[in-house]
Amino acid sequence: MKFIIHRDKLVQSVQDVMKAVSSRTTIPILTGIKIVANTEGVTLTGSDSDISIESFIPIEEDGSENVEIVESGSIVLQARFFSEIVKKLPMDIVEIEVSNHQATIIKSGKAEFNLIGLDADEYPLLPQIEEEHVIKLPTDLLKAMIRQTVFAVSTSETRPILTGVNWKVEENVLICIATDSHRLALRKAPIQQAVQTEHNVVIPGKSLNELSKILDDTDELIEIIITENQVLFKAKNLLFFSRLLDGNYPDTSRLIPSESKTNLTVNSKDFLQAIDRASLLAKEARNNVVKLSTLPGETVEISSNSPEIGKVSEEIQTANISGEDLKISFSAKYVMDALKALDGTEININFTGAMRPFVIQTTTDDSMLQLILPVRTY
Amino acid sequence: MKFIIHRDKLVQSVQDVMKAVSSRTTIPILTGIKIVANTEGVTLTGSDSDISIESFIPIEEDGSENVEIVESGSIVLQARFFSEIVKKLPMDIVEIEVSNHQATIIKSGKAEFNLIGLDADEYPLLPQIEEEHVIKLPTDLLKAMIRQTVFAVSTSETRPILTGVNWKVEENVLICIATDSHRLALRKAPIQQAVQTEHNVVIPGKSLNELSKILDDTDELIEIIITENQVLFKAKNLLFFSRLLDGNYPDTSRLIPSESKTNLTVNSKDFLQAIDRASLLAKEARNNVVKLSTLPGETVEISSNSPEIGKVSEEIQTANISGEDLKISFSAKYVMDALKALDGTEININFTGAMRPFVIQTTTDDSMLQLILPVRTY
Incomplete structure (x- = not known):
């Protein structure tokens, strides 16, 4: 040679x-x-x-x-x-x-x-994959779908299946779902060319992270071929193979509440920064938990209290609040991760009481959804 | 308040x-x-x-x-x-x-x-320091003197005094010396205003590193006051106190050879990069040791050999070689550190045989000197 x-x-x-x-x-x-x-x-x-x-x-x-x-x-x-x-x-x-x-x-x-x-x-041979049922997506859309879901996979090997992202192809829509059982991230997008088959597989989070690092930010189409135990991504001059995770992904559709009791519309950046500040004192003493309380006058208070260090509170003006009054505690990190993934300027948060999961979405795009379980503090 | x-x-x-x-x-x-x-x-x-x-x-x-x-x-x-x-x-x-x-x-x-x-x-009170015998230096010169010496301090606590930089004030010249007993870095500079006293102290390397991070790159004068067990640096709106290390710094003046047997003048960047490449294979097997050999035609060869991985060699054209032929082995890291500290485009290296320390200086500025002990490989 x-x-x-x-x-x-x-x-x-x-x-x-x-x-x-x-x-x-x-x-x-x-x-x-x-x-x-x-x-x-x-x-x-x-x-x-x-x-x-x-x-x-x-x-x-x-x-x-x-x-x-x-x-x-x-x-x-x-x-x-x-x-x-x-x-x-x-x-x-x-x-x-x-x-x-x-x-x-x-x-x-x-x-x-x-x-x-x-x-x-x-050197071992690469998997031989037949190129039927090719799914095509713009590369930048694929990268966005990975970024908006993969952060929510579990990092614990207790339930290995949750370290992957569930990819479902149903009626020409690709749905990506990740959950670590404390929060869930969902993103869907239509597939450009109609495909005949349906798929329901779990791709390791690590594979998707590495794939995302290699791909350029371009709108060129990437080809995706899903087999029984492998997925192949084909970009220009690049083949990326990943094994799939064995086992059945839990049915997450019933986790997402269909109705809500308190609805909040707020500027995403203001909300994120207030939670970030409140979490400064919460990191140590309270496992990063902050509290949200509705107040009169369409405002909410974000607060945190660590007996040995001190406390912090901040009022945020919302665009709209409707429904029941609410006091709820949650992981600052999970909500900040979700807000960063959503990329929205204005967000809706739908609560169903202090003990039930709540849903965060942007006001403009319902193809993305972030679900978070609250923390019991009373 | x-x-x-x-x-x-x-x-x-x-x-x-x-x-x-x-x-x-x-x-x-x-x-x-x-x-x-x-x-x-x-x-x-x-x-x-x-x-x-x-x-x-x-x-x-x-x-x-x-x-x-x-x-x-x-x-x-x-x-x-x-x-x-x-x-x-x-x-x-x-x-x-x-x-x-x-x-x-x-x-x-x-x-x-x-x-x-x-x-x-x-809160403990800061040391009370009388402001006699103030030494004044431009801040950027002080930062350069720190950068060009502090990297050579010892990181081992076996001889604690070597974790500091020896600062000597003699005849209105400040001399900074650091050595970890495998290499030595020396930098001197005249003091702007005449001072009456002489000093010979050892400032912890960590203190100088932290000081350097805080100081701006300006030519404003910084005031330095040395006492028996403290040094104080006074910049605009800033006081920086450091304790001094106890004990006597070894006399390093006799380590620096006064004559040489092989003299080499070479482009600093070419030399640095060739050593960097040769060290790629040396990192694992040979403790980062590379070899320099003089060749006919005013060239030197930089090489390294790791039996299990492979070998590398590269010829460099020098500006000048004089004296005896030489084969010498040294730590790639120490020579690269020294070359980076010198900031020169062209450097002189003076060797006194394969077993004796060698001296690296720029061709234009003899206020800086880097001394390196070779490694025995034969």
Whole structure:
């Protein structure tokens, strides 16, 4: 194998596939990056067996040359060293050559690295996925859907299924749901081209976080193919495979209240900042719990009290309050996470009493919903 | 006590004195910030008993009003909470009022915090220092002198005196020296106004690092007063006290070789980057050691070899080599630290054989010197 490549192209690809490489793997060859050069270009692969990422650098792109292939071939190089080396090479042009016995020479300017590689035939094959029932979404919409739900997955392994995001495809709508059993985030969006099948799968939160980091903010369509135990995301020159979580996701539809007793409309930023301030004293003593009380004159009070440190209270003018008076306590962090995910300037909060979950939505977009369980303090 | 203050002024001062506050203190009141309001302005103090910082906010400054004092007084507030609170207050104007029993109210807009304060009379007094023999230096020069030496202090408590920087005042020159016994950094500068006395003290590296973070990059003069066991830095509206380290600093003057056998002049950036690349493979296997070898044709080779990972070599064109041929091994980190501290475009390196310390200086400024001990590898 021998090829000459632009450093920047190589650095970008290595950075992408590195997202899948873990130093804590039980399969030694997976600490490496697989490099395959053929007449079409260079393909890099990284994997931790849960996530696999393949990045392709074509010989030519948009009329300019990326790579010159001198001899086809393949090698696996230690990911940690290879990624550091390519970042620090002195010149824009890099030559990579494998001589006998996987000895690999990386040259750039007057710097020459000799690395001991591994046989690429030993590297596990990626899942074979048939491309039926392709779902297409704009990449930026997919990123938004991930961002608005994935933060709510459980970080505890007590119920492993809750560490993933439930993806459902029903009647040409994609619905993403995450819950850690204290809060729930839901986002739905129509699928551009009609698909025949329905799906109900659970994608690990970690996979979605890594995917989101790699994808550009573009409105180009990304293709999504869901199989029984894998999901494949296909973007330009990029394949991202993730295994799915085993087991059934709980039915969350009955958790969302259909009616409410107290309704509040408020500026999202004012509300967020008041909760942030109230939580300053709550972090230590009260497990980050703050209290909301309705007051006369369309205002609410956000407050917190830590006997040893002090107390804080702040009144916020609302746009509207209707229904019963209310005093309710909740996790400041959960409500702040939800408000940040919603991206709205004005939000509606619908309460069904101090002990029941409440729903936060923007006033303009009902495709997103955040549900939070209150904390009992009385 | 009651005063009304601009939030930005308060935030800046709190941030400065926080540099001295440690959460791990054996004296509970030192987890607080002392606030004193009088007719001249507001003074904040933070201390961990090694370092004490006092920041003064005058009533008026450059013709604009900073503070309105309604009632003089003093209080100590929990530093961690107070600093977080002032950063997140909603409006530019903050009112701080102490009522009876150290109960303190902080108001801004509609947000109101009630903090339980401590009696300011319980707060330790700062050292009393007589202002004789004041040394004056431009602030940016002081910051440069700190940056160019403090990185070389020892991080091990085996020889506590080496965790400090040796400051000597001799014949109106300030000399700063730091060494961890593997390398030594030296920087000297003339003192602007003649001083009568001589000094030879050791300032904790941690104190100098914190001082450097607080000081602005300005050429305004800073005043330095050295006593038997304290040093005081006086900048505009700021006092920074540090205790000195007990004990005698080793005499380092005889460590610096007066003659050399191999002399090298090379571009600093090229040399640094080649060492950085060679160290990529050396980090793991060889304790970050790289090798330099003189070659014919005024070039040197930087190389490293890790049997299990691979090897790297790079030739660098020098501006000049004279003297004996040389193969020498050294810590890549120490040489890179030294090169970064020197700020030079072209550097001289003077070697006295493969087993003796070598000296790095810029070609243009002999007030700075970096000395490094080689590593034995043969």
